[in-house]
Amino acid sequence: MEKMAEPEVKKVIKLVPENLLKKRKAYQAIKATQAKLALLEKRKVQRGRPLKFKRLEEFLKNSKRKHRDETRLRRAVHRPPPALPPAKNRLAFVVRIREIKGVSVRVQKVIQMLRLRKIFSGTFVRINKTSLGMLKAVEPYVAWGFPNLKSVRELILKRGQAKINKRKIPLTDNILIEEHMGKHGIICLEDLIHEVYSVGKNFREESPAPELKTSTGSSGSSTDRALQRFLST
Numbered sequence: 001m002e003k004m005a006e007p008e009v010k011k012v013i014k015l016v017p018e019n020l021l022k023k024r025k026a027y028q029a030i031k032a033t034q035a036k037l038a039l040l041e042k043r044k045v046q047r048g049r050p051l052k053f054k055r056l057e058e059f060l061k062n063s064k065r066k067h068r069d070e071t072r073l074r075r076a077v078h079r080p081p082p083a084l085p086p087a088k089n090r091l092a093f094v095v096r097i098r099e100i101k102g103v104s105v106r107v108q109k110v111i112q113m114l115r116l117r118k119i120f121s122g123t124f125v126r127i128n129k130t131s132l133g134m135l136k137a138v139e140p141y142v143a144w145g146f147p148n149l150k151s152v153r154e155l156i157l158k159r160g161q162a163k164i165n166k167r168k169i170p171l172t173d174n175i176l177i178e179e180h181m182g183k184h185g186i187i188c189l190e191d192l193i194h195e196v197y198s199v200g201k202n203f204r205e206e207s208p209a210p211e212l213k214t215s216t217g218s219s220g221s222s223t224d225r226a227l228q229r230f231l232s233t
Contacts, residue, residue: 061102093147096141097120174187
């Protein structure tokens with residue numbers, strides 16, 4: 001018995017309404033325009049901002065610097081601690097003189113603790129066993145020494161800043177000093193200078209942070225030179 005032929009199934013093509021096609025076309029045009037505008041805006045923002053490429057030499061340099069730091073710090077552990085200076089030399093002025101890119105984590109932490117965030121920024125430090133160890137850790141990147149009273153006065157008068165309400169304010173107003181430091185018995189600049197130079201009991205709270213704007217063309221390699229740069233600009 002012959003098999004009956006199956007009836008041929010015709011495929012029905014659904015027609016899309018013309019108004020829907022127009023809407024789709026308009027929507028695609030809007031999305032294309034938005035993408036183009038976004039690209040133009042991105043290029044506008046990035047215009048004038050050069051791309052930063054790190055050369056292989058820079059990676060090698062940073063790696064060598066980090067290795068050298070770690071070796072230096074590891075050897076320092078086995079050396080006897082530095083002797084404390086006489087009591088009259090318990091105030092030090094520390095200036096950062098070098099970049100710290102690629103250095104060891106410990107060096108970075110000490111630099112942050114000393115608040116030396118920029119090259120040629122400086123701070124007063126009370127010298128004790130702990131601070132001497134910190135200075136030894138960052139020895140290649142800072143210059144420090146013992147300032148006399150004249151230098152302390154000039155530094156505070158010319159570069160001294162106080163952090164009040166998260167803002168750095170120059171120390172030029174005795175009323176401001178009395179308002180914020182009067183509770184410690186410090187009511188004027190001369191009181192503040194004396195407290196810093198004598199490393200008084202309120203030294204940590206009241207020690208101002210002299211700061212020099214970052215500049216180029218200087219290779220300050222000694223405390224005297226760095227100190228003169230602070231006082232001459």
